[in-house]
Amino acid sequence: QSELTQPPSASGTPGQTVTISCSGGKSNIGSNPVNWYQQIAGAAPKLLVYGDNQRPSGIPAGFSASRSGTSASLAISGLQSEDEADYYCAVWDDILYGPVFGGGTKLTVL
């Protein structure tokens, strides 16, 4: 069981905005920046957002994220069929002194 809690699934129709939450504690989200990953079936994970809300080059502006207290969230606006994937939050935990991933959220585009 992960120290970070994500909803197991989310869904939306094309063009909608979907938000995925990530809940943690003081030693992880409460103290360190959150990163988000997208993993499309059969592919390696890809860094989607780093440092709470920064997008690497090449990541569309439709992906945005934020962190507040011990929670973080990822928003995907203008949903497209190619956004169908598993999404993970990840953060350093100061007690474990190691990295932790959320359990992942499977996004379905209806």
Place this chain on the structure above:
Amino acid sequence: EVQLVESGGGLIQPGGSLRLSCAASGFSLTDNFLTWVRRAPGKGLECVSLLHKDARTYYADSVKGRFTISRDTSRNTFYLQMNSLTAEDTAVYYCARGSPGYDHGTRFDFWGQGTLVTVAS
């Protein structure tokens, strides 16, 4: 161009050992922290091991005492030695690079393609 290429996966019997390799190009291993992340069937991502730039190591509880991460700077390759394997270690294993300028974290900017490890008799 940064690239990571894994090798060494395969079918192994319970109790056996396997060594995964991750050949890096386009950067120096000593400039970045490095990690091995796995995804077991039906489960999410799990970071099993991380190597800080100064060679300190992190291991998930699930593999502590059985797995060892290391690097060979002369070959620009890092490794995951896996011993006493069980069915619970069956997964696709990915190597990844930590973003430059950090000693540790979860910002992994480049990933390998993954290598499948199947532990079964």
